[in-house]
Amino acid sequence: MKYVLGLALLVASCASFAETERELNCLAMNIYHEARGEPLGGQFAVAFVTMNRVASVRYPSSVCSVVWQRSQFSWTRDGKSDRPRDRKAWERSKTLAKHIYKNYHKFMDISRGAVDITRGALYYYAYEQVNPYWAKTKKATTTIGGHVFLRDS
Numbered sequence: 001m002k003y004v005l006g007l008a009l010l011v012a013s014c015a016s017f018a019e020t021e022r023e024l025n026c027l028a029m030n031i032y033h034e035a036r037g038e039p040l041g042g043q044f045a046v047a048f049v050t051m052n053r054v055a056s057v058r059y060p061s062s063v064c065s066v067v068w069q070r071s072q073f074s075w076t077r078d079g080k081s082d083r084p085r086d087r088k089a090w091e092r093s094k095t096l097a098k099h100i101y102k103n104y105h106k107f108m109d110i111s112r113g114a115v116d117i118t119r120g121a122l123y124y125y126a127y128e129q130v131n132p133y134w135a136k137t138k139k140a141t142t143t144i145g146g147h148v149f150l151r152d153s
Helices: 002-035 040-055 063-067 087-111 133-137
Strands: 123-126 138-144 147-152
Touching: 002 040, 002 063, 002 087, 040 063, 040 087, 040 123, 040 138, 040 147, 123 133, 133 138
Parallel strands: none
Antiparallel strands: 123 147, 138 147
């Protein structure tokens, strides 16, 4: 009986580890493709928007579901390879993803949201590249690097 229970716990632990690794990879991919050329603050901001969406009842409850939700992030539908080519930027994205993913809820609880440099943003866009119609119905919270961050009005 102990053996079966131990085996069940091991299998559950491995599944949990694999799911966490998958979530970390999705967050790192979003940071990399959306903000690798941005200053570190811009990369943090993209990570926070992704995690803010996970925490919101209006979006899916997992990072991968948020990232791959239809028509949400341009890199997921541009037809180009998603394979990271800039090794240094990819390593930075993975490190940042791990930090934010592990600490997001602690950051938000302890600081009451004060560490979120996007001020609760659920959206962003690259203002030099696009002027999306949907941005007119949102409230801008900050501009970091080449992105404007917004939340619902």
